[in-house]
Amino acid sequence: MGSVLSIAATVTILRSTINQLIPKELQDYTTSLIRRYSTEHTLVIKESHGGSNNQLFEAAMVYLGGDPLFSAASVGPQRFEVGKRENSKNFTYCLDRDSEVVEEFKGVPMKWKFRMNSKQESKTDECWYELRFHKKDLKMVSGHYLAHILEMAKIIKDQNHLIKFHTVRYDRWATSTSTLIHPMTFDTLALDEELKKSLIEDLTAFSNGKDYYQKIGKAWKRGYLLYGPPGTGKSSLIAAMSNFLNYSIYNLNLSNVESDSVLEYLLLHMSNRSILVVEDIDCSAKIQNRRSGDKTDSSAKQKLTLSGLLNAIDGLLSCCGEERIIIFTTNYKDRIDPALLRPGRMDVHVSLSYCTFQTFNKLCQIYLGDYCPETLLCQIKELIEPAKATPAEVAGELMKSRDPTASLKGLIEFLTKKGSGGGSNGNAPKEEEEFAVNNGNLNGATENARMAMESSYKAEILELQTKLVATENKLSDLVAAWEKLRPASTMR
C-alpha cells in the first residue's frame, strides 16, 4: 500500500514539474501530435449543446446507469456512484468522476468516461462524457451506436418509470432533481367517465403523433388548461397524465421567473417527452400585459411579458423541443388573458368541478371498495350536488374512519351542513359559483355563454389595466425628474 502511494505521489510531482518546465506551446504541440497519430476518435458529449439541453447527454446518463451496461461492460475496473432515492424501488447508478467503462457494441469496444469540472465562481459543475472508439468505427458509431443509446435510454426510463420532477432555482432548472412517485393514475382519479376516456384518447394520439405533427407542419406539442375551484383534482390530473405518458414534469412558478430571457433559457433547457406545468397562471401578476408595455422603456426588456410567454408557448421558441405538453392551471379561468387560451396555445380546456354523484361513486369505489348501503347511497345522491363539495372534501371525509359506515355517515353530516350553508364554503365567492358546471364538461354550451360574458368584461379590464400601467409609468418618470431637480438641501 505504501509503495502504491509513493508511486502516485511521484507521478503527481512529475506531472507538475513537466507542466512547469515545458512551455505551454510545446505541450499543445505534443498533444496535437499524439491526437494526429492516435488510432482513436473521441466524442465529447456535453450537458448542453447549441444553447439547449443535450438529449444525448441525458440518454448517456440513463444508459450508463442502467442494468444493460453492467452486463455488457467487460473490461477494466469501473467506479460507479450508487444510490437509492426514498420511495424508489431501484438503485440508481452513475459513472463516477474520471472513471471509465467499456462496453462492446457489435463487437466494437466503446470506452466511456465521465468528466467533471467544478466552477468556483458560479458554484456549478460542468459535466460531460467522453466516448472513445477506433477511428475506423466512426461511421458505425454515428450511424447506429448513438441512436442505440437514445433508444435504450427511452426503454430504461419507461421500464423504471423514471419521472423526474424539475423545479427552478436561481433562474435555472435545479440540477438535483427528484423522482416523482405520485400514485395517482387514471384508475384512481374520480372523473367523469366520458371526460376521462376523451383525455386518454387525446394523450395517446398526441404521444403517437410524431408523423402527424410532421405532416401538418406543426410543433409536436399540446396545451391543456385545467380550471376549477381548489380541491377539484387539477394537480391529481397532472400526476395521472404524467404517469400515463411517463413524461417528466417541469414545474414553473412564474413568480420565480424574472424576465423573458430567463423563460427562454428555461424552455430551451427542458428535455423532450416532458410536461411544463404552470400552476395558478391567473396569479402571475408579474406578467406585463403586451398592450401596456411601452416599447421605448428599456426596463420592459428585463421583465416577463405576455408576449414572451406567448412566444414560449407557440412562437418559434416552442419549436425547439418536441413531444411536449404545456399545462396551465387556474381557479379562475376568466382572469386569464384570452390570448393565452386560444387553440394552438391551450388546445384542450378541462373544467374540473364539484363532486357529482358519478364522481362520488368512483371515490367510494376507490376508498371503500364500493361499500355503500342503499339507504346511505340514496341520501348521498340527494345531498351531493347541491352541497357543492369538492372531490378533495369528499375524499377527506371517506378517509376519516376505517369503518365504512362511519365514514359515510360522516360524509352525510358534512354534506347536510355544507348544503345548508354551514360548511366551510357555504358563502363561497361568486366566481367559484361559476364553476358549478358538470364535472368534465370539455367544451359545453354553458361554457360558450359564459365565455361571451367574459370577453366583454375582459375588454374593459384590459383597458383599465393599460391606463393603470401608463399612469404608473408617468408617475415614476415624474418622480425621477423631481429627484433630479431637488435642491441638495432637501436631499439630506
Ligand SMILES: Nc1ncnc2c1ncn2[C@@H]1O[C@H](COP(=O)(O)OP(=O)(O)OP(=O)(O)O)[C@@H](O)[C@H]1O
Ligand atoms: N378527482 C379526484 N379523484 C380522486 N381524488 C381527488 C380528486 N380530486 C381531488 N382529490 C383528492 O384531493 C386532494 C387534493 O386535490 P388536488 O390537489 O388535485 O386539487 P387541486 O384542484 O389541484 O387543488 P388546488 O387548486 O388547491 O391546487 C388530492 O390529493 C386527492 O387525494
